Structures are given as C-alpha cells and as structure tokens.
Amino acid sequence: DVQLLESGGGLVQPGGSLRLSCAASGVTFSSYAMSWVRQAPGQGLEWVSTITGNGGSTYYADSVKGRFTISRDNAKNTLFLQMNSLRVEDTAVYYCAKLAISGDYDILPWGQGTLVTVSS
Amino acid sequence: QSVLTQPPSASGTPGQRVTISCSGSSSNIGSTNVYWYQQLPGAAPKLLIYRNNQRPSGVPDRFSGSKSGTSASLAISGLRSEDEADYYCATWDNSLSGWMFGGGTKLTVL
Numbered sequence: 001d002v003q004l005l006e007s008g009g010g011l012v013q014p015g016g017s018l019r020l021s022c023a024a025s026g027v028t029f030s031s032y033a034m035s036w037v038r039q040a041p042g043q044g045l046e047w048v049s050t051i052t053g054n055g056g057s058t059y060y061a062d063s064v065k066g067r068f069t070i071s072r073d074n075a076k077n078t079l080f081l082q083m084n085s086l087r088v089e090d091t092a093v094y095y096c097a098k099l100a101i102s103g104d105y106d107i108l109p110w111g112q113g114t115l116v117t118v119s120s
Numbered sequence: 121q122s123v124l125t126q127p128p129s130a131s132g133t134p135g136q137r138v139t140i141s142c143s144g145s146s147s148n149i150g151s152t153n154v155y156w157y158q159q160l161p162g163a164a165p166k167l168l169i170y171r172n173n174q175r176p177s178g179v180p181d182r183f184s185g186s187k188s189g190t191s192a193s194l195a196i197s198g199l200r201s202e203d204e205a206d207y208y209c210a211t212w213d214n215s216l217s218g219w220m221f222g223g224g225t226k227l228t229v230l
Contacts, residue, residue: 035219037165044122045157045165045208047219059218099210099219101155101170104177110164 009114022096030074142209
C-alpha cells in the first residue's frame with residue numbers, strides 16, 4: 001500500500017530545534033516533488049516547504065524562510081524538515097504531502113501528521 | 121489572510137446542492153491547476169479534486185470541480201450528513217513560488 005508516515009514531533013522550547021521525518025512506502029519516491037504542510041490548532045492548512053524530486057530545488061513560505069530546511073534521501077524514501085529557531089507560532093500538526101497530482105496513479109494519501117508543540 | 125479566498129462557512133440540507141467558491145488571481149488560479157481537499161473532524165486532509173475537475177477513484181461523482189478565469193468552485197450534490205467537513209482549495213502561485221491554500225470552508229449539513 002502507498003503510505004506516508006510522519007515522525008519526529010514533540011514538545012520543544014522557543015528557540016529550540018526539531019527534525020521531522022516522513023517515510024514513504026509503496027511508491028517511487030524519487031520521481032515526486034514533496035511538500036510539508038502544517039495546521040495550527042483550530043486553524044486552516046498552511047504550506048511550509050516543497051522540494052523537487054532530485055532535491056535540486058527548494059521552496060519555502062516566508063514564515064519559515066531562513067529557519068527551516070527541507071531535504072530528502074531518495075535511497076531511503078524519506079523526506080525531512082529541519083526546524084531551527086522555533087517559535088510559539090510554529091505549533092501545529094505537520095503533514096508531508098505530494099501536492100501536484102497528474103493522475104490517479106500518482107496520488108499519495110496524506111499521513112496522520114506529527115504534532116509539534118513549541119512552548120516554555 | 122489567504123491569497124485564495126473561500127467563504128468561511130456553507131450549509132445545506134440533505135439532498136441539496138451546495139457550492140463552495142475559491143477566488144484567486146492570475147498568478148495562481150488563473151494559470152495553474154486547482155485542487156480541493158476534504159478534512160473530516162480529527163482526520164488528515166483527503167484529496168477530493170485534482171487538476172481543476174478530476175476526481176480520484178473512490179470519490180463519489182456527487183463531488184465536482186470547475187474553474188473559470190481566476191476563480192474555482194467545488195459543488196456537492198445530493199448532500200449527505202457525512203459530507204460535513206472542512207473544505208480547502210489549493211494551487212501553486214507563480215509569483216510567490218509556493219503553494220497556497222484557501223482559508224477553508226466549514227460545511228454544515230442541517
């Protein structure tokens with residue numbers, strides 16, 4: 001089965017760091033651009049970052065630029081998000097997702113996400 | 121404030137047809153594909169519509185998407201209680217070089 005499984009979330013103090021991982025299974029991971037999307041408690045979806053299939057290009061929301069770094073290990077079918085200088089407003093459930101879809105054949109269901117809580 | 125504008129709420133009675141709008145600009149909806157997601161309470165978002173009007177297999181044909189100019193719409197016909205959820209539009213923005221989500225529409229089935 002095609003599956004995305006996020007991990008690495010937890011409680012961290014403001015100014016701290018966390019590294020999120022997203023393991024993909026049942027899919028040719030290296031073919032796809034992948035993204036991180038977050039959802040603060042009771043709020044809507046917010047795009048965070050995207051990386052191309054070969055890792056050559058990365059894109060970031062202004063709210064995280066300079067603090068977060070997206071990367072991937074295609075040999076291990078894993079997507080990462082290194083989060084530094086965390087702020088209270090970064091508190092959210094973080095989902096990895098494939099946002100650009102061409103057909104039924106390349107749809108990846110979203111995982112359940114991983115919760116990041118930034119609090120002192 | 122989101123680059124893509126959705127009404128915060130919508131409602132209908134069982135069996136009715138409801139439409140949710142998503143308004144953008146020439147740099148996003150006007151020049152790229154629109155996607156729609158359904159998020160049931162406590163669950164992860166689920167893809168409902170891709171490439172403006174394509175339904176993934178398994179999504180009932182009660183759900184349909186359309187796009188005209190810089191606006192898009194999601195229509196739900198034969199409304200059912202299980203359709204009560206949050207709905208989000210999404211698209212790539214060429215000017216901002218990033219994905220954009222609408223603010224979300226909470227659909228209530230009365």
